[in-house]
Amino acid sequence: MERKFNFTQARIKELATPEKGRIDYSDKEITKLICRVSHTGSKSFIVRKRVAGKLKNVTIGKFPDISVIEARKKAHIFLTDLNSGIDPTAAKRKNKVAQTKLIDVLELYLAGRELKPLTVKDYRSKLRLGFNDWLEKPISTITEDMVLKRQKKISLTGKTTANTTMRVLRLTMNYAKAVGMIDSTPTDILSKARLWHKSNRKDRVIPSKQLKAWHEAVEALSNDKAKVYLLMALYMGFRSNELLTLEWSNIDFKSKSIRLLSTKNGSSHSLPIPTPLLPFIESLRTQAGRSTWVFGGNNTNNPMAVPIKPIRTVTKATGVEFSPHDCRRTFATIAEAVSLPMSMIKRLMNHVTTNEVTGGYIVTEEETLRAAINKIAGYIQARVIHKDNVIKLLTNH
Numbered sequence: 001m002e003r004k005f006n007f008t009q010a011r012i013k014e015l016a017t018p019e020k021g022r023i024d025y026s027d028k029e030i031t032k033l034i035c036r037v038s039h040t041g042s043k044s045f046i047v048r049k050r051v052a053g054k055l056k057n058v059t060i061g062k063f064p065d066i067s068v069i070e071a072r073k074k075a076h077i078f079l080t081d082l083n084s085g086i087d088p089t090a091a092k093r094k095n096k097v098a099q100t101k102l103i104d105v106l107e108l109y110l111a112g113r114e115l116k117p118l119t120v121k122d123y124r125s126k127l128r129l130g131f132n133d134w135l136e137k138p139i140s141t142i143t144e145d146m147v148l149k150r151q152k153k154i155s156l157t158g159k160t161t162a163n164t165t166m167r168v169l170r171l172t173m174n175y176a177k178a179v180g181m182i183d184s185t186p187t188d189i190l191s192k193a194r195l196w197h198k199s200n201r202k203d204r205v206i207p208s209k210q211l212k213a214w215h216e217a218v219e220a221l222s223n224d225k226a227k228v229y230l231l232m233a234l235y236m237g238f239r240s241n242e243l244l245t246l247e248w249s250n251i252d253f254k255s256k257s258i259r260l261l262s263t264k265n266g267s268s269h270s271l272p273i274p275t276p277l278l279p280f281i282e283s284l285r286t287q288a289g290r291s292t293w294v295f296g297g298n299n300t301n302n303p304m305a306v307p308i309k310p311i312r313t314v315t316k317a318t319g320v321e322f323s324p325h326d327c328r329r330t331f332a333t334i335a336e337a338v339s340l341p342m343s344m345i346k347r348l349m350n351h352v353t354t355n356e357v358t359g360g361y362i363v364t365e366e367e368t369l370r371a372a373i374n375k376i377a378g379y380i381q382a383r384v385i386h387k388d389n390v391i392k393l394l395t396n397h
Helices: 009-014 068-083 088-097 102-111 117-131 144-155 159-178 188-192 208-219 224-236 240-244 278-288 308-318 324-337 342-349 366-382 387-395
Strands: 022-027 033-038 043-051 054-063 257-260 269-272
Touching: 033 068, 043 068, 054 068, 102 117, 102 159, 117 144, 117 159, 144 159, 144 188, 208 224, 208 308, 224 240, 224 278, 224 308, 224 324, 224 366, 240 324, 269 366, 324 342, 324 366, 342 366
Parallel strands: none
Antiparallel strands: 022 033, 033 043, 043 054, 257 269
């Protein structure tokens, strides 16, 4: 059979299957429309055109799923696109990835990054809580109008909640744009319209006059993990996630110090354990068994969550409303109250000390840190127990 003829349903159906390889046939009506017959019996319609000196093949579809009439119509469209500089194959591929579901885009983002388990859990949780009805939607179908309406709805719950939730959607959308799934990110409208809520820095601390009541209520907790968690937050100023992911291997009982290997600013952080806190940690160690985590959860493979119920118990007993981060803020406030220099406070808090050359030469020795952190502990103890006991306790460390 001749290789060039006027395509019809009957003629295409009659094309013989080659013994090996494949044979291409051209349509007389649209010369760049090809029917390719392979030795497997497959018959495919293709548009073939030279673009910028290179021969370009664009697959239309298989016969008989695609009829001759449909193949000619699509061939016209593809040829027009090619003449306009549009690659139909690339457009088809982009359209396919644009159908990726929102939840799958987040998972692709997470898979490409080394994030802490708690961060991964937080991102997944926020996406599900804020956009549960969008999870199965193709990423390309999420519009600016949808984002505006959802942001307004979540804002009724709280401005901070709205900001943190929408940030997870934004990073998901930015990733989709970066990898070519979408051309623009609908979350950009929040910045353009200046709809991000202003964050008011919190200044809540545990009042000095209520430290005794707070301390006694924490010590009275039946949940020993929650007790030590809250005391460590106050006496050492650790971030909540740093405590929750703390492993026993990070605690050196011989040198009486704790070393965090992966912190918020990306550096390791070592601190001596304050003298009054050490007995609580040692007591918890005897109960831990083989657990990896200092604050292990019900499932020993995972750390516990923030102890909300014990925190509420302390608040109910004392009238002091607080969060774990308020304990950290109280630690910093006390550090200033006992006249520690700002460079020392930053070192204790694991904040970047300075970008200046001189700052890079300052190396704080362990005993200097121990004296500083026990000074903070002394301030707390002076308000919790009798002063004579405080002097005796701190002089014997």
